[in-house]
Amino acid sequence: MGKSSKDKRDAYYRLAKEQGWRARSAFKLLQLDEEFNLFGDVTRVVDLCAAPGSWSQVLSRILIQGQTVGRAAWEDKRYQELRRLREAGSLPEEYRSGLCAPPSSKPRKDVKIVAIDLQPMSPLEGITCLKADITHPSTIPLLLKALDPSYDPMSTSIEASHPVDLVLSDGAPDVTGLHDLDIYVQSQLLWAALNLALCVLKPGGKFVAKIFRGKDVDLLYAQLKVVFEGVTVSKPRSSRASSVEAFIVCTDFRPPRCFRASLDSPLGARNTLQQNGDKDLALSTERSRITRDDGIIELIVGSEPQHTDGDIRWIAPFLACGDLSSFDADASHKLPEGHVSLDPVQPPTAPPYKTALEERKKMGGAYGKTKLGTGI
Ligand SMILES: C[S@@+](CC[C@H](N)C(=O)[O-])C[C@H]1O[C@@H](n2cnc3c(N)ncnc32)[C@H](O)[C@@H]1O
Incomplete structure (x- = not known):
């Protein structure tokens, strides 16, 4: 497929190159912001799974450069x-x-943005890039130190340090095409991102993350609703309708009384939280599925948090976002008159498939010597 045909089939791919974004994902964050006003009063942001960096570019243009x-x-x-x-x-x-x-719009004062990814990321002005694994506990002190160089892990506990207004996570594993496996691995990334967010978010903070809508996704909504006042699932117009991808937008972080974020027992997974001495507060992994006579599956997620009134099943509202006049990600579009196809703004620095490509090149490529050599 030529570059031009990809430009035609994917309007956001073309626009990303024309507007200088490193990836078409930038439009997903921009469209989420249109709907949820994510960046009002925000100065401390963590961008998890950030490479090649288009979400960090959005943060930089809005918060640091003050672009409209x-x-x-x-x-x-x-x-x-x-x-x-x-x-x-x-x-x-x-x-x-x-x-x-x-x-x-104008540049904001005292902005701190930290971007984290397993892959190295080309530098972006004003953004601290860390090459680290978000599932590893050592990443949190690294992140806190990047936000505040005076942070001392010996004298300040992670629990006591909550400086962040907004945690973003666009984490995705390399998809295998095996849906259940992909959804499982993605959910583990989301779990890691959420636990990290709980350890660093300020009360009132926000968490926005990519999810794959699998069959137990309402269990996730119910768990998020325990710690955030607002939980909405949203699908930007730039995310293909054919993909199971969506974004969870959680606002107003309000951890329950006595809740201590800890990576030793993420989300209270191994312990239940003690409230008033002996009463357990729900956040445990204890759960069960009941299939009702009408075929609806009910998920039971532990005992009740204080703020619910008995019905623990909770379905997050769903909102499509992105202006209706914006491009449909699943449609082909006529290219503008005189269109010239551009190169991507920032090719991946060290993609995991790099070695495979090099090996294939050495062997003459998929359609080169390999085929001739075997006499096919
Ligand atoms: C869809 S891309 C993110 C795109 C990015 N938001 C942007 O706008 O350019 C998903 C990223 O997740 C990263 N990732 C996957 N597992 C990770 C992990 N355990 N820790 C850190 N990053 C991870 C991958 O390296 C990949 O760069």
């Missing part, structure tokens, strides 16, 4: 449209009493 992208661009576009309607004398009733311009 994401929510700000959407608000600006809406304001311009309403102004045009006012000039044409057809402004809707509800806006007639006053139409306010959105505040202009």
Whole structure:
């Protein structure tokens, strides 16, 4: 497949190159921001599984450079449209009493962004890049030290240090195509990202992560709802409808009283939390499945947290996001007149398939000497 045909089949791939994003995933975060206003009042951000770095670029453009992208661009576009309607004398009733311009975007002070990935990442101005494994406990002190060089793991416990406003995770394993296996491995990454987030988020903080919608995903929603006030599943227009991928957007982190985030017992997995001496607080992995007569599967997730009223089954609201005028990720699009196909902004620095490609090249490539050599 030529570059141009890929540009045509995937509008976001083409736009990413034209707008200077390292990956088309940038549009997923921008569209999530349009819907959820992720970056208001945010200055400390952790970008997990960040390579090649398009989400970090979004953070850099919004927080460090003060560019009008994401929510700000959407608000600006809406304001311009309403102004045009006012000039044409057809402004809707509800806006007639006053139409306010959105505040202009500007760089924020004292921004700290840390990006973490297993793969090395090309540097981005203002962003601290760490090559580390998010499933490994040693990554948290590294991250806290990157956010605050005076952080001392000997005198400040991880439990006491919660400086982060927003944790993002776009983690994905190398997919095998075996759906159940891929969903399982992805859920382990999500589990690691969530435990890391619980250890570093401020009360009121946000957590946004990629999920693969597998069959027990409502168990995950119920667990997230114990520690976050708002939990919504969202599918940006730039994420292909054919993919099981979606994003969980969790707002207003409010850990239950007596909850201590700890990697020794992630999410209270091995222990239950003690509340008022002897009453257990739910966050345990204890669970069971009941198939009801009507075929609906109920998941029982331990005993009740304080804030629910008996019904522990909880379905997160689902919101599609991204302006309706934006491209549909599953459609082919006519290329603009005079279109010239561009090279990707940042090819992967050390992709896991690099050695395989080199070996194949040495052997003449898939359609080269290998075939001729075998006389096929
Ligand atoms: C879909 S890509 C992320 C794209 C990125 N958000 C962007 O916008 O450029 C998924 C990333 O997850 C990373 N990853 C997978 N497992 C990881 C782990 N255990 N620790 C850190 N990163 C991991 C991969 O190396 C890969 O770069």
